[in-house]
Structure formats: structure tokens, C-alpha cells
Amino acid sequence: MTATGVGSYPGEDDRDYAETVRIVLGELAPPDGLPHLPELPGRGAGATMTGRALALVALSADLQPAGWRLTGSSATSGVDHRRARSQHAQDLDQVEDQGQDLVGAFKVQVAGPWTLAATVEKPRGDKILSDHGARRELAEALAEGVAEHVADVRRRLPGVERLVVQLDEPALASVLRAEVPTASGFGRHRSVDLPEASGSLGLVLGAVSAAGAEPWVHTCAARTPLDLLRGAGARGLAVDEAQLLPGDLDEIAVALEAGEWVALGVVPSLDPGTPPEAARVTGRVLGLLEMLGLDPGVVGGQVVLTPACGLAGASPAWVRQALEICRTAARDLVR
Template sequence: MTLATGVGSLPGTDPAEAVRVVVGELPDLPHLPELPDRGPTASMTGRALGLVAELGADLQPAGWRLTGGSAGGDQRRARSLLAQDLDMLEEALQDYTGHLKVQVTGPWTLAATVERPRGDKILADHGARRDLAQALAEGVRVHVADVRRRVPGAGRLLLQVDEPALGAVLAARVPTASGFGRHRSVDKPEVSDQLGWVLAAASESGAEPWVHSCAPGTPLDLLRGAGARGLFVDLAVLSDADHDHLGEALDAGDGVALGVVPSVQPDGGPDAAQNDRALTDRVLGWLDQLGLDPEVVGQRLLVTPSCGLAGASPAWARRAMELCREVARHLS
């Protein structure tokens, strides 16, 4: 049975309503919504820094920065918002049994976006990025244990590690603080090792580690080599090599979350050129290209929006989840 889920972010500022929508539209694999409209303490970066107990951080005009000391008020606010969101999810999933997904920003996207106490990105400092990855791995252990305590009926728990900046890190495309230069690329073995710490922490805590990036140029083979049990991708940006790697993943028993529903409303209205049958045919064509049978792939294949829905209207966000569910039903 093919399942439908979301990538993570939704529009709006009401966590209770967001949870109700997700549980209602994606009942077979609900996820913890992220609501970045509430501000940077609810963004993917802020939420991840809220999990990192060993490293203090606060907000500066340029964004998040490590403090070198205890947690600042902004970091404590990020932790509080995450706890509130988990409270809402726990209440909505009382007596629930089934699958569940939560998300966390990965170490390399954090290293490319968070600054050191002295300025410039963590990415510029070998020791700082190692410390960040280790602290994030420990935060993931605590987070997974908390989710399992809150929703004990979630037999299959997926942890989605978001790495939209990973391709830029490897290709030396991350700008320096001045904006006039670019940070040096990081060697693939280091990238794989430190991402692997976070994925291993998830696996050892009882969650399936998946990695998400809807950016072109993400090395899918590296993600699997680091320990990813599943890959979240946008079908529209995949290269020929990406298709091969995804086929190999499904053949090996790993998962693929295929982003096929637009993350913002297409021109012409909610149903313009986007109906469940057309989207289903697109997925079937992709599987046929890889020589895979949808019945054989089963729950290793997930149907999702192409990326997060934070930029969508509330109406389209709900419709996008509905389309994912309908496509998954047709494939099943």
C-alpha cells in the first residue's frame, strides 16, 4: 500500500488547526507540521537549534548565531514552540496506531545558515561543524524518545532530516558573511560521516532515518551511504543519475518519497492541470521507466508535495495533501 504524507511546513500560525488538517488529510502517515509564519523561532533552523541542548544560540539581525554560552531567550522560545506543537500532536493522536513522521534540519544545512560566535558561518570552522553535528545527534536521540513517549502507537516512526543546502555545501556555493566570497567545499567523507552521526542517532533511537532535499544537485548516493533509509525528492528536478539512484534504493528495500504535487497553486485555479489521475499516471510512468511495479514497491514509495507548503495558500495546502492521498490510493 502506497502512503501519502507531507514534507513538513504549512501556512498559518495556528498549530492546533495545522495538526487537525494534517491528521484529517493524511491519516495513514501524518507528520508534525512546521509553521514558519510564526517567525524565525518556528523556522526549520530555529526548531533544530531548539533541540541542540549543548550549544547556546540566539537571533541576530543577520539570523541565528551560536553564543558560546547558555541558551538565549530566542532559543528557549524555539524549544517552547516545539513542545507546544508536540502537545497538539499528542492530543490529536490519542489511541492512534500506525505510521508517523517528524522532521529536523540536518547538520550541513545548519552549518551553512548559522553563524559562529565570532561571525561567519559554522561551515568555515572544522571543529565547530563537528561539534554542531554531534550536538544535533544527541538532540535527535532525545527528540525521538519524546515523540515515542507521546505517541506510543506509532509503530513506524520516520525522522526526516532536511538538507536543502547540502548540494551548495559540496559545490562551494555558500556565500560568506560579506557576500563577496564563497565558503570552500567540504570533502565528501566528512559530509557523509557527520550526516551519518545524526542518521545513526535516529536509527538507534527507534526511528527510520530519511533525508529530504528538493534542491537539484543533491548527491543521493552519498545520502544512502551515510545511512539514509529513504529519500525525499522533487520529481521535477531529478537528473538521469538521480533516477538510477532512486531505482537502486527501491530495489534494495529502501524508501522513496516522490514529490509530485506542486507546493504552490498552479495558475488557473486549484485544479488547473492538476488532478489525481494525471498525477497518478505521472508516477506510474516513472515507475515503468525504472522497471518497477507499484504493487511490489508498496509502502517503500510515498507520495508528497514537491516541497514544503509554507508558501501556499491554506486552500491549496489542503488541496495538495488531498491530491497526495488520492494518488496514493490509486497506486494502491
């Protein structure tokens, strides 16, 4: 087993980003860790999950009081969108500089098509989610952007043989249950049919696979249909252990038996006051595998331990401690 981070960390400027890269590459170094591209949303709108994903797509956008909005013209991207693209490139420069000797595996995170559709507005208002054609166009643009991102990361980190692309879909469950509010706040967008939901995910996950990377999907929202994620092409499921329902456990067992990856969020994202002991975390995961009727000696190498969700709200001290607990617990699981 190994350990990794979900993606986000605290920090407000470029110096914080450089320090976070150093921590992630150190605390999650192989063979016990899976290092990844950090995200520091505290640096502004361009550094949020949505801003970073928009930085990858060939669609123009600007920042409005209500949030990110597509402009409908390649010539009218706002200064915030251009800044998001520049910042993302600088972040990759920082990882390239510090990760020159990195070998093995590496992970990047990108907001998925449904979370973007639920958070980004169309040129004339309301969410992309409200327009069938617009959400399809967004998924296609994201698929192209992610494929180019994979190629860029491989060029920058030539020692990385295994590249994981984690699609973050915290809003997917709300999209499927018609819980995303309209622009007025008085209504809710209609639910998306499962075939369409799977199709858009499949476009992006398929692009990841075609680019030679490994497609995962992360969600910390309860009642996200894990079978839909796997059916769309996800070969890794990243979930919060505390949010799992009985049906989720069945799907996790099927995934592990199929040789796929499961990342379990087992450590609090915020300092709990009394940190969990790594041995207790190890015991809890072993108990889960035994309950599923799985032999840790057979499937243990496919389990990844993570914090329950991103660490953007954590203190710097808890960031280090949380990653250390995950790494120690993961190492102990395969002894």
C-alpha cells in the first residue's frame, strides 16, 4: 500500500507553493508515497479547483462576482483567466525544478466535467449545467486540455513512468440528484440522466487513458454512484471512508478484485486535537478488507491511504502530521 494527498493545501503566495511542493515531494516520496501536484486555493480564484481546470481548456473565461463564466469568444478571456493559466504553468515549473530526480509515479488533479458544469456559468448567465450542448462542449474541451496536460507533465518529469490523473467530482452527486441551485437561487437544475453523466466522464477519462495515464475519480460526497465512475472508465476510486454506504463497499470490493486502485480517506482533513494513531488507522483498513472478504496480502498493494479530503483548511503542522500518519499506516499494512 501507499499514501498520497487528495490535492489541496494551505498557503497564500508563491513562496508557500514552493514550500508545499518540497513537503509533498518529501513526505510522499516513493516507495511509501505517491507524490502529486499541490493545489493552494488560498492564492485566489485562479488557484481554485475550478480556476485550475479552466486554465487547461481552450475556452475563454472571465471572473464575475458570481464566479467563473465562459465568454464565448477566444479573444475575450479576462485577466483572471490569463493569470490562472500563467500561475498553473509556474506551478508546473516549480514541480519540475524540485522534481528533477523524481522517478516512479506521480499524480495530478483536475476538476471533472460535472463539477465544472455545476460551477461555471454560460456567457449569458446560469450554469453550464442548464444547457445540454454547452456541457457537452465543456467535456470535450476538458478532454483535450487534460490530454495536453498529461503530455506536458511527462515532458517536465521524464523519470515518471506511471502518471495518475485524478478527476475531482465533488458536485456529481448533487448533479444527479437535482440539487444544484439555479442562478436565482429559487430553483434547482434538472437532474442529468445516467447515460449522459457517464458519457461526459467517459470522454475525459478516455482521453486520460489514451494519453497513457491512469484515470482516477475522487469524490468525498456521499451517495456518489461508484459503479457509474467505474463504468465510465475510472481505474481508481478515491473516496472518504466515513461516507461509504453498504453499496459502495460492494463496488470497492469489485474494483479491488478487478485489479483496480482504491484510495481511502482515513485521516481527518482538519486537526482533530487528538491525532489518530497510525496503528489504529492500519487496523481499521485491515478490518474493512476482512469484512469485504479480501486478503490484504493479495489486494493490499492496490489500496492507497489519504486524508479524508483536501487539506486547504489545515494548519501547516497538521499537513505534515496527516501525511506522516497516512504514510506510516500504509507502510504497516503491507508488512
